[in-house]
Amino acid sequence: MARVLSCIQPTGDVHLGNYLGALRNWVSGQHANDVFHGIVDLHALTITDKPGVLGKNTVELAAMLFAVGLDPEVATVFVQSHVPEHSQLGWIMECTVSFGELSRMTQFKDKSAKREADFVSAGLFTYPALQAADILLYDAAEVPVGDDQRQHIEITRDIAVRFNHRFGDTFFLPKAVTPPAGARVMDLLDPTSKMSKSSETDAGCVYLLDAPSAIEKKFKRAVTDSENEVRYDREAKPGIANLLDILSAVTGTSPQQLADQYTQYGALKSDCGAAVAAMLTPIQSRYTELMNDKAELGRLLRIGAEKAGTVAQATLARAHDAIGFYPR
Numbered sequence: 150m151a152r153v154l155s156c157i158q159p160t161g162d163v164h165l166g167n168y169l170g171a172l173r174n175w176v177s178g179q180h181a182n183d184v185f186h187g188i189v190d191l192h193a194l195t196i197t198d199k200p201g202v203l204g205k206n207t208v209e210l211a212a213m214l215f216a217v218g219l220d221p222e223v224a225t226v227f228v229q230s231h232v233p234e235h236s237q238l239g240w241i242m243e244c245t246v247s248f249g250e251l252s253r254m255t256q257f258k259d260k261s262a263k264r265e266a267d268f269v270s271a272g273l274f275t276y277p278a279l280q281a282a283d284i285l286l287y288d289a290a291e292v293p294v295g296d297d298q299r300q301h302i303e304i305t306r307d308i309a310v311r312f313n314h315r316f317g318d319t320f321f322l323p324k325a326v327t328p329p330a331g332a333r334v335m336d337l338l339d340p341t342s343k344m345s346k347s348s349e350t351d352a353g354c355v356y357l358l359d360a361p362s363a364i365e366k367k368f369k370r371a372v373t374d375s376e377n378e379v380r381y382d383r384e385a386k387p388g389i390a391n392l393l394d395i396l397s398a399v400t401g402t403s404p405q406q407l408a409d410q411y412t413q414y415g416a417l418k419s420d421c422g423a424a425v426a427a428m429l430t431p432i433q434s435r436y437t438e439l440m441n442d443k444a445e446l447g448r449l450l451r452i453g454a455e456k457a458g459t460v461a462q463a464t465l466a467r468a469h470d471a472i473g474f475y476p477r
C-alpha cells in the first residue's frame with residue numbers, strides 16, 4: 150500500500166476544478182492506498198484576516214470531503230492546525246529552502262500580483278515550505294494534485310534532498326500524480342485561465358453546491374469561439390476543448406471521441422451542464438445530511454487528528470534527531 154497525501158485549503162466553496170483535478174482521485178485511491186487528507190487552515194491563514202471564517206470554512210469543507218466519498222473508516226481526514234507538527238516542521242523547511250527558490254514559485258507570483266493593493270503576508274511567500282512539511286511528515290510516496298501544484302511538489306523534493314544531504318537520510322521523496330482528464334479545468338468564461346474561486350466573477354466557476362439550474366446556465370453561457378466546428382484543440386479552441394475535457398472527465402470517454410459525436414456547440418454545452426449537474430446531485434444531498442450533524446463531523450475530525458498526529462510526531466522526532474537538537 151502506497152502512502153498518499155494531499156491537502157486542500159478551506160478558502161471558500163469547492164469547485165469543479167477541485168473535484169475533477171483532485172478530490173475525485175483522492176476518493177478513487179482510498180482503498181488501494183494508505184491515504185491522508187488535510188484541510189490546511191494554516192495555509193488559508195496566509196490570505197485570511199477575519200475572525201471565525203477559517204473555522205466555518207473548515208467544517209464545511211470537511212462535510213464536503215466526506216460527501217464526495219472519502220470514507221472515515223479508511224481515509225485519514227484531519228485539520229492541519231489540529232496537528233501542531235505541521236508548524237514545527239514548517240520552520241525547519243523554511244530553513245532548508247532558499248529565498249531564490251521561493252521567488253520562482255508561480256503561485257506566489259500570481260497570488261501576490263492579484264493582491265497588489267492588499268496585504269501580502271510573508272506566509273504567502275513561505276507557503277511552499279509549510280506545504281513541504283505537510284507532505285514530508287507523512288512519508289508520502291504520492292501526492293495527487295491538479296497540474297497547478299506540480300511546482301510545489303518539485304520544490305518539496307528539492308527540500309527533502311537538501312535536508313537528507315545536510316543531516317542524513319530522513320525524508321522520503323514524494324512524487325506528484327495528476328489525473329489524465331480533469332487535471333486542469335478552465336474558467337467557463339475565460340478558458341485560458343484555470344477555474345478558481347478567486348475568479349473575477351462566479352459565472353465561469355461551477356461550485357459543487359450550485360443548484361442544477363445554475364450549473365446548466367453557467368455551461369450555456371460558456372465562452373467558445375466564432376467558428377462552428379467541434380474539434381479538440383486546446384491551443385486554437387480553448388473553450389470547446391475545456392467543455393470536451395470536462396465531459397470526458399465525467400463520462401470517461403476521450404475528448405477526441407466526444408468531439409466526433411457533436412456538430413453543434415449548443416448541444417455540447419447543454420450535455421455538459423446536464424452531466425455535471427447529475428454527477429453533483431447525490432453529493433449535494435450527502436453534504437446537507439452531514440452539515441446537519443456537526444457533532445459527528447467533530448468526532449470524525451478528532452479521530453483523523455489522532456491518527457495523523459501519531460505519524461507526524463514520529464517523523465518530526467526523526468528530523469529533530471537528524472539535526473541533532475540538544476534533547477530536553
Ligand code: AMP
Nearest residue numbers: 158166167170171294295332333334344
Ligand atoms: P485549491 O483550490 O487551490 O486549494 O486547490 C485544491 C486542489 O484542487 C489542488 O490539488 C489543485 O491542484 C486542484 N485544483 C484547483 N483548481 C483546479 C483546476 N482549475 N483544475 C484542476 N485542478 C484544480
Ligand code: TRP
Nearest residue numbers: 154155156157158189192280283
Ligand atoms: N497548495 C495546495 C493548493 O493550493 C494545498 C496544499 C497544502 C497541498 N499542502 C498540501 C496539496 C500538501 C498537496 C499536498 O491547492
